[in-house]
Amino acid sequence: MLQVSQLSKAYGGQVLFEDVTFRINRENRVALVGPNGAGKTTLFSIILGTGEPDGGLVDIERGARIGYLPQETAPEGDQTVIEIAAGITPEHARVRKIIGDCERAGDVTSDKYAEAVARYTELGGYQTEPKAKRILAGLSFRDSDYDRPARVLSGGWVMRAHLARLLTSEPDLLMLDEPTNHLDLESLGWFQNYLKSYPGGIFLISHDRAFLNALVDHVLEIRHHRVHSYRGNYDDYVEEAAARDAQHMAAYKNQQGKIAQLERFIERFGAKNTKATQAKSKQKQIDRMDKIDAPLESAKTLKVKFPEPPPSGQTVITLEDIHFAYGEHRVYKGIDFQAQRGERIVLVGPNGAGKSTLLKLLAGVLTPQQGEFTLGHNAKPGYFSQSRLDVLNAENTVLEEVQSINRAINETEARTVLGSFLFRGDAVFKKVAVLSGGEKSRLALIKLLLDPPNFLLMDEPTTHLDIASIDALIAALENYTGTLVFISHDVYFIRKIARSVLHISAGDLTAYAGDYDYYLFKSQSADERAALTAGEKLTNQRPDEVAHAGSGNGPSEASAAGFKSKEQKRAEAAARQERAKIRAEVDLLEEQICKLEDKQRELSAQMEDPDLYGGDSGKVMQINRDLMAVNDELERLNEAWMAAADKLEE
DSSP, X not given: OEEEEEEEEEETTEEEEEEEEEEEOTTOEEEXXXXXXXXXXXXXXXXXXXXXXXXXXXXXXXXXXXXXXXXXXXXXXXOBHHHHHHOOXXXXXXXXXXXXXXXXXXOOSSHHHHHHHHHHHHTTHHHHHHHHHHHHHHTTOOGGGTTSBGGGSOHXXXXXXXXXXXXXXXXXXXXXXXXXXXXXXXHHHHHHHHHHTOSSEEEEEOOOHHHHHHHOSEEEEEETTEEEEEESOHHHHHHHHHHHHHHHHXXXXXXXXXXXXXXXXXHHHTTOTTTHHHHHHHHHHHHHSOOOOOOOOXXXXXXXXXXXXXXXXXXXXXXXXXXXXXXXXXXXXXXXXXXXXXXXXXXXXXXTSSHHHHHHHHHTSSOOSEEEEEEOTTOOEEEEOTTOOTTSOTTSBHHHHHTTSSSOOOHHHHHHHHHHTTOOGGGGGSBGGGOOHHHHHHHHHHHHHHSOXXXXXXXXXXXXXXXXXXXXXXXXXXXXOSEEEEXXXXXXXXXXXXXXXXXXXXXXXXXXXXXXXXXXXXXXOSOTTGGGGOOOOOSXXXXXXXXXXXXXXXXXXXXXXXXXXXXXXXXXXXXXXXXXXHHHHHHHHHHHHHHHHHHHHHXXXXXXXXXXXXXXXXXXXXXXXXXXXXXXXXXXXXXXXXXXXXXXXO
């Protein structure tokens, strides 16, 4: 259906890609991956005919229809949601708009209205509208939204309306650029399942690993100006790419070793008459070799080391008997919650359950209407919301904004961190006012993490980040020593970061004292994505597995036998403190073990260096003694770690 042959593109002296060749058939689901700036969106534009290649061909099967969803779009005039979704062709849209304008003006008896209705019927519009409404419902639109002007909606909802239009038209090839950015979890689950049975081909760019793993059967990677093809989903691609790189490196090293051996012979004996013929033969052998190119280094995630936040007290925050409502809509009635130092809690539950509301209550952005809110000793909250961009000064450049934080940061350090979050080169001199919504969101995240609080609250932190930047954020948060409560739809991110799960549904809080896989097991969920928005809480949980959460909205697992006594609360608090103490011990031991393993590798490499043995023998003995001491200490720490890990599990 789509054949791309020897495509190349460069801007000025910078080559984006060259000799790109691949084919996509109707049944294929293909992901295009690569670091930000590699040329993914440019390749899409060339295929769509809106960009010009420097060389090569794009061949689309005769009669095949391509549908494209860009990262951003905007409503046109006064179009309503249903007019966008059902206007699958320009003619559909034109006639549907006439009908809508006449109906809104009460002009339904005119010839103009009658002609438009007749033409719309002829085009099959009245068969199209029910399909468009089904798709809109799957994307979380309500019936009352269909006739709303799209211009009064947020950009994310406008994107959903355009996505509905695309799915309603069912093109032969769907081309989607970051289609999940504007979807909530329930819509994302519906969309993912819809695409699994889509009758045409799919070619997409996405940073969502779980989405890619569930959907695609091929991966095209743009790396170092070339496109490499892999079969399977995203995890298969990562594994196969690593194996390819390892094989390439091994072959290259083997050939380089052979060449070095031949060159040593030539250098040693080339000037000797008795060996000159052999030396020339060796040189010809080198010249005849089919040289293996040096492996190009993969794009690596930059490991960002953020400053150590000031330590907080053991109990970071306590909510007691908290009530909160938006007008007549009651969200919480009498909930209790505690967070202990060092915890990493992910909030899950259905849309509208109150996850973001709880996060804002914890951050102090919202004030409870009843109950006790107690911030622990030395606790310093920091709140990250995608919509909270008033922390940025529109007149500053990106670099100036980063350097405006409450600690000294030089330009080199600022540029290093900015680069890991996609602000590279001259992009650091762009004014904040001209940044896209995603760029502003990333900049707010950088400022928060460069001057980190010890109580971090994050709402969908990975939105608008590519996979490399998500990995950089994960690396930073893995080393973060404060307390973290967050909301995310990225299952990979959750698995990497969360150590406990708090399920929220109908104003009830149910805690799972384990990571996301433990939550999946206890909630008996077969779908890791659907479990993020599951509405029911578990029924087989033991009371001792409920950690620091409950609700005043009826009996929960923690309080099924009645109201908790002060003695029970004190006992649970002591147990929490003991768990936190053991967890801190495990974390410290892991850090010490990692450092010693690095030292062990360093000393072993020195012992394996032949040059070491041609010098001071005392140095050899000292290195050997150091290595033995490291081995002994590693053995001791590993035994201590196993004991602490067993105790924590108990």
